[in-house]
Amino acid sequence: MKKIGMVLDINVSEKKGVVKKPVEKGIFKEDYGLEGDAHAGKWHRQVSLLGIESYRKMKDLGIKGLSHGDFAENITTEGIILHELPVGTRLRIGETIQEVTQIGKQCHTGCAISQQVGKCIMPKEGIFTKVVKGGVVKQGDIIEVLE
Template sequence: MAKVLSINISSKKGIPKDPIEIGEFMENFGLKNDSHGGDWHRQVSLLGQESIEKIKAMGVEDLTPGRFAENITTEGIKLYELPIGTRLQIGDTVQEVTQIGKECHSRCAIFHTVGDCVMPKEGIFTKVLKGGIVKAGDKIEIIK
């Protein structure tokens, strides 16, 4: 079963995010009070624990949720294999996949801290179609 492991937030872009108990996701914005929120196509970032484990296997320790600046850390779903346009029910929200990975223009704080980054290859971005609450343990379902 695909599920949410952690909700993560930061007040500035390009830095790791800190876990929070409950995330309030706003329609056409993203995570309330998060630096990446706004009326654009990359409102929410998601990264699978499975991707994080790949970096851990390279000998990097202390990779807590949010370390790659993802808003939602997931488990049990290969996010990067989802086609653009896929709709996901995550907690109370409905989100649509808008982008797989991203170009890493400059080596951000995350790259310098961790030594590599899986976000550009395996992280995904979504737009919030229906707002609501998301918390750790919530199911992630693909809407057919």
């Protein structure tokens, strides 16, 4: 049975360590990342993803007023527990194919996200990908885990 999820939002920022703002669609370039985003480049963490399921955990902890992009993720998803995917997993997201390169990360000390939100879930539950095949990704696109 295929794992299928959905893109809730595409988020970008021009600087690292800040909250990202939703955009209508993202143009993802092969071996580069999301056009116009500070984290894009020729490295292993070109795109960051975080599930709405992680947002719900934060809300359950009493954190109010969260918006997609608050944890600096490029793609807010629903329907797949992202941090359970092994490194090397390939995902078809909209027109793109992306490969999981890292689960979680070390958080910047006192980054804008933890200052604003009080705690960041990205270090444990966010995932990072590199773009294997470029294309457009927009809200409502399907995410498919490729076998």
